[in-house]
Amino acid sequence: MARLLAAVLAILGLLPVANWIAGGHGAPWYSDRLDGWLSGGAIAIGAAVIASIAIRRWPHLWRDGLWTRVAVRWERGGIRADVGLAALVIAIGVVVAHAVLSARPLLIDEIIQVYQARIFATGRLWLPAPAHPEFTSSQHLLDWGGKVFGQFPAGGPALLALGTLVGAEWIVGPLASALCAFLFARLVRRVEPRPGTALAAVLLFAIAPFVVFLGASMMNHITTTAALLAAALALSRATSGSDARTSDAFFVGLALGVAAAIRPLDAAAFAIPTAAWLAWRGRHGRSHIKALLASGIGVFIPVSLLLAVNHAQTGDAFTFGYIAMWGR
Template identity: 40%
Template sequence: MIRVTEAGDLAKRVAGWLFLVVPFMPLRLLFDDPPGSSGLLDPLDWAPGLIVCAPGLIVCAGLAWLASRRFPQAVERVAGTVVGALRRPPFPAFLLAVLAALAALLTATSLAAFSRRPLLVDTIAQLFQAKIFAGGVAWVPAPELGAFFATQHMVSDAGRWYAQYPPGHPAALALGVWAGAPWLVPTLFSLLSAWLVIDTARRIFGETVARATAALLVLAPFFWFMGASHMNHVSSHLHISLFLWCFARWAGTGPRPTVGDAARRRWILAAGLTLGAAFVTRPLTALAVGGALALPALRLAAPRRWSTALLGVGGFLCVASLYPIFNAATTGDPLTPGYLRLWGESHGLGFHLSPWGEPHTPLAGLRNALIDLGLLQAFLFEGPIPALAPLGIFLAAGWAPAARSETCSGAGVGADPSIARWDGRLLGAFLAIPAAHFFYWHRDAFLGPRFLYEGLPFLLPLLARALLELRRQLSGRRPAWLGSVDLGTLTTALIGAAFLYSLAFGIPQRFHTYATSLGSLKRDLTAEARQAGIERGLIFVKVSWGNRLIARARGAGASASVAERAYRRSDHCELELVLREAETEGWSGARLDRTLVSLFRPADELAGFRLNGDPTLRFAPERPLAEVCVQEILYDRDGRDVMPATPSYTNYSPHLPANAPDLEGPLIFARDLRDQNHRLRARYPDLPAYLYRDGTLVRLP
């Protein structure tokens, strides 16, 4: 048996208990129903009322127990058939079949669920930056009339216009822009990531674990829903997967370890380069993963040559330096990224007020980490059983350090003592990601716990290994309190039932949700204009009054943080009056910021009113509405006394990337700002003007 330090063994057990306990924690009760937690269970869902609140788990467990008690041989035969189907084909043919299945799933998701469109303002801004890169520049001149084109994560500063994000992912999407199909980039990147993860599992744990890892990738909708999106997590996932693959080659694992000094130098250099690529895509994730594997890397290098490890550091710095170079070209300061230029110091790591005025505290950081881990349990496989329960049992039971020869030989690597070390390395690298985000103020649940997506290259091989070990450890045990059912057979039946539930119900339901939601973000205005016979035109997209308020505040010179906080914490009619005065008198940005801050009110002094169908509209109840505010509401209602069932306004941000970055072209898409539209029309006097509302294009006089 391979021995590990007591501290390492304890850490693995603690991590195992964490995975087991988090799904049962009443997080909504503990943290007062935090936002982005709709995938979490209510506080009583795992309590004595389990039969009523979690029928999927109860049904699966009951059926698995019944099948294991009454038909154990049938369960074993079915399991043997499935395992045989996974083990029988030669590994290259098996791998090709897995990648083909993933290609079909990713493509179907992109086409049928996402309409090949970016569905979050983050991805919209990065796609626009990709179009800027495709033109061979880092930024384009900021529009003179910025309010018509203002988008939340686009920076307009010192005459430059660019996205706030690191350059790595937009640069990757630029390849798709050149090819005319940016949606293909995430799909291809995800397929390459899958191959890297499977091959890494083979090199570390052997072919059996690699095949199980491949099966988990196909059965994990979180992998292919995220992998088909335009999110920068997809590029980061590829770079992290490539880094781990190179790191494993450098470490010399597997049946044919790479031990030559020249080969080791090449692989550690490649690992550093790929981690640098992750840094210029998602810096915090790259630093977390690099920090977690730094000590193992030093231990591996220490008995030989320290210069080998320095090669990895040099490779990382070489590629990572592209980020400050990009910053220098955009913000004018290598050490000031777009985030800080747009939002100020409040966007940085640490405990402080967020850019939106909400405090980020250690308790909030803990809440975010626990929520993401809890959501991962549900989103990873969309099944009734917490997804990390097998890994939790594997670690908490102390099976991880015991790399027995029979387990290792089953994995095809013999009694390799490095297996126990790799358990710790992969676990540490995965947990480093939520640990790093403990200090970051923002989180959301778009497509699931997306901040943990880059952790899948570490997590899935561990989970595959845990499933195999769980079966081995429990086989032959027949506790009387379970009716003397063989625990190995019961585990097999329960896992099979959970995946059948996922395939029959969980995954189709999630796919349907994505396919039928966010309709306004999936509209292709360029295609709609051409279908209407419009080849040239200035198209104003009708938006809500609230959208106009934020855009006008930004266009009038307010800082992004103050504009967002003013919208969240002020009476919107007061905000309208101040903006009209600032636009008329030409206030400076500093004066506008000071005035907007003076409008801030405590939350209990504001109330939400859906007068125009917008749930974010806020007023001070005691203050009567000015006539100009009434007119804004009536405009959103299309002049009706009551709000129609369906608003006639939509979002503008999804249509920003339809523009050429220089805002020249036969079709220009801009935000409808009502009585200010004449200013933009004067900028494009030769283009006919249209208003887009209710899914139709109306010619303006």
């Protein structure tokens, strides 16, 4: 059943559902993406066939049981092996950040988030509007009631500001990628009993080009992913026994709150089913009710800070910069 559900979700993720819903946003680019998926998939299948033929022709290229031995060794390595993987991910991220992306913000989203990070690093939430905004205005940058600030939720720029303080905004992404790899490895160890499958999943995530390039950038996707993986790992720990673990449940909420401070909608997609699951488990006794309440307290801390920043910038706690700029 779990495999069937995973297959259904994977298929739905590849379908242009937005194009089938009347009104609202569409996906006019879908046909181009589909062509890329088909051609890329054909190349991957072709490479796999060639590799299979080569291994059959020259068996010394890949010895029987090699992957199993490597996976078992990784499993026995425990947390040290996962830390080693995280170190490898940092190294890859640093190389890509410098060699490919020049350790600079390139997309307008990155540029404005770094701009906001530098404002935060000075101890301010906004800059006073200049006398001649025509010389400093930019897309995604608001001039709102005499205040200049970026449109993005405060969490992402706040994390980049840590890099600003040490003169290296580019390091935040690789560090977040390494944290993602470590957390994912710890989570997979808990949910997948087969070492070979577990290690394959971890490596597929850690060195996937999409993850590597986003992690080397200054976009906020990887920091959000790190927070969501932390929440997933804490949730696994909090609900693994007959009695819920309140401290882990608190960290579930805290991590989801951090994710919400970076990308609110993405966090909501995880937080709503998580809250429903914890609430459902509440029928099993007091410890589960305490866990639900603890997770709520955890969420409240970073979200309250986010709302306070919104109020300071736009005058309304529930009006984000991007809503003020583009509307609801």
